[in-house]
Amino acid sequence: MGVMGLGRLKIGQVVISKQGKDTGKWYVVVGYDERSGFVLVADGKKRTSANPKRKNPKHLQPTGMFIKxxxxxxxxRKCLADNQLLSLIESCRNEETTCGKVTGSYA
Structure with missing residues (x-):
């Protein structure tokens, strides 16, 4: 599938898990696994930027928010502080106007 096949998901995009044990969990896209076509997501807490979770893009709901x-x-290629990542995701969750508007059934 590769990066081009991911279509709408971009690095920095805030997403919500639709499938698996982490259903409803908010993440930010931090990379791609080009061999498998999966995206790498982190939440700054359990899934850090150094140890992101591999997720099938089909199992992620884009929120319409983007963390520049x-x-x-x-x-x-700068180090991403997990406490900063966690804070930015929480900011998006708590104040939708900061990052954009949540769309879909997981709002």
Missing amino acids: EVAEMVEG
Whole structure:
């Protein structure tokens, strides 16, 4: 599938898990596994930027929110602080106007 096949998911995009034990969990896309076509997501708590979770893109609900700081840090190959990542995701959850609007049934 590769990166191009992922379509709408981009690094820095906030997503919600639709399948698995983590259903309803909020993550941010921090990378891609091009061999399998999976995306790498982190929440800054259990799934850190150093140990992201591999998820099938079909099992993720895009929220319409994008964290520019995460995209810039990942693309610049800079270290992503997990406490900062957690704070940014919580900010998106608590104040939808900060990042954008949540769409879909997981809002």
